[in-house]
Amino acid sequence: MIRLGGGLAFPGELPNIVEEAAAAAAMRSEGLQYGPLYGLDDLRDAVVDYLAHDGVTAGRDNILIVNGAKHGLDLACRVFIEPGDAIIVSGPTYMTALAIMKTHEVEFIVVAQDAQGMKVDELESMLDARRRRGAAPPKLLFDVPDFHNPTGITLSEARRRRIVELAVEYGFRILEDDPYRRVRFEGTPVAPIKTFDTGDYVIGLGTVSKILAPGLRIGWVNASPEIVGRMAAQKCDHGTNPFVQRIVAQLFMNGKVDEHIDRVKQTLRVHRDTMVAAVREHLPGSMVEVPQGGYFLWVRLPDDVDADALVRRAGELNVEVNPGGLSFAGPTPGQFIRLAYSFCNPEEIRTGIARLGEAYRSMRAAQHAA
Numbered sequence: 001m002i003r004l005g006g007g008l009a010f011p012g013e014l015p016n017i018v019e020e021a022a023a024a025a026a027m028r029s030e031g032l033q034y035g036p037l038y039g040l041d042d043l044r045d046a047v048v049d050y051l052a053h054d055g056v057t058a059g060r061d062n063i064l065i066v067n068g069a070k071h072g073l074d075l076a077c078r079v080f081i082e083p084g085d086a087i088i089v090s091g092p093t094y095m096t097a098l099a100i101m102k103t104h105e106v107e108f109i110v111v112a113q114d115a116q117g118m119k120v121d122e123l124e125s126m127l128d129a130r131r132r133r134g135a136a137p138p139k140l141l142f143d144v145p146d147f148h149n150p151t152g153i154t155l156s157e158a159r160r161r162r163i164v165e166l167a168v169e170y171g172f173r174i175l176e177d178d179p180y181r182r183v184r185f186e187g188t189p190v191a192p193i194k195t196f197d198t199g200d201y202v203i204g205l206g207t208v209s210k211i212l213a214p215g216l217r218i219g220w221v222n223a224s225p226e227i228v229g230r231m232a233a234q235k236c237d238h239g240t241n242p243f244v245q246r247i248v249a250q251l252f253m254n255g256k257v258d259e260h261i262d263r264v265k266q267t268l269r270v271h272r273d274t275m276v277a278a279v280r281e282h283l284p285g286s287m288v289e290v291p292q293g294g295y296f297l298w299v300r301l302p303d304d305v306d307a308d309a310l311v312r313r314a315g316e317l318n319v320e321v322n323p324g325g326l327s328f329a330g331p332t333p334g335q336f337i338r339l340a341y342s343f344c345n346p347e348e349i350r351t352g353i354a355r356l357g358e359a360y361r362s363m364r365a366a367q368h369a370a
């Protein structure tokens with residue numbers, strides 16, 4: 001099976017953590033006892049430095065260490081959401097975020113995207129219409145501003161600013177889920193939404209899943225001390241694994257995270273180029289925007305190809321891809337698939353897309369014969 005479905009790390013580029021693990025084990029009382037609820041100070045400080053590199057000003061008290069960004073999202077829902085409350089999401093959006101939010105029984109307000117990201121004019125009209133009919137304002141807006149999952153789009157600076165203005169005007173908080181920001185192959189970074197925050201409106205969610213390895217299960221929340229305290233109070237794990245936190249803190253402190261990110265970018269850039277070329281060759285008639293970073297290609301199929309049927313057919317040919325429908329909170333257009341170029345090497349990517357192309361051609365041929 002060639003796996004082009006999930007956003008997994010490239011196995012050839014996982015960090016070597018043997019030295020750091022030995023050092024963490026040697027610090028027995030720190031790594032092998034219960035740790036502090038908010039996380040190890042060294043790791044919180046390392047996250048502060050990491051964020052400063054992107055222009056985000058934070059102090060240790062703004063940082064809560066969690067078991068991955070998804071955990072941070074769940075904690076934010078625990079703090080801010082009652083069943084029936086509304087959350088704004090883009091259509092499409094990160095499918096696992098949808099699953100997490102659904103467990104909190106939310107109502108989704110779905111706003112479309114274009115090449116600049118979430119359409120803020122559409123968002124504003126929806127907020128205004130809700131207000132006029134007396135509906136409660138949404139509690140949260142969730143977005144992935146850099147190399148969006150699944151579309152790969154980066155939200156423009158003007159829209160980042162506007163979203164903060166709307167949050168202030170309508171009183172919702174913004175969850176800025178930004179795991180792919182540093183996995184940029186080219187182009188100029190756009191400042192994080194958090195840098196435009198005029199108060200306490202933006203909650204940053206970060207993770208080492210895409211810059212080191214997802215199995216470490218280390219992420220963070222960046223918010224005001226008051227929000228961080230409320231989220232920490234919902235944390236039922238007696239603190240995130242201190243042994244692994246120590247390993248990750250060491251990797252940050254000795255510069256290995258930055259070195260690792262450089263390698264990941266070089267590798268995944270080649271994967272992306274390989275996949276784009278293969279898609280153009282083997283899926284003629286479909287459309288793909290080339291993302292400047294991240295893990296995914298979002299492919300729009302021609303109208304005569306049903307995405308779910310293509311995914312099933314590809315599975316029979318031992319290639320796994322994601323149907324785009326998983327990424328929509330509302331009605332599902334049947335014309336999209338998501339392809340991850342992160343996990344497979346270039347040769348596997350070429351083989352996988354060629355097999356997908358075989359499925360695609362046979363479906364189109366059957367369609368035209370009918």
Ligand SMILES: Cc1ncc(COP(=O)(O)O)c(C=O)c1O
Pocket residue numbers: 007067068069070071094144149177178179206207208209214218219
């Ligand atoms: C948008 C988005 N957020 C967060 C994550 C990672 O979450 P975690 O830190 O829980 O591994 C992913 C990984 O697929 C993602 O695509």
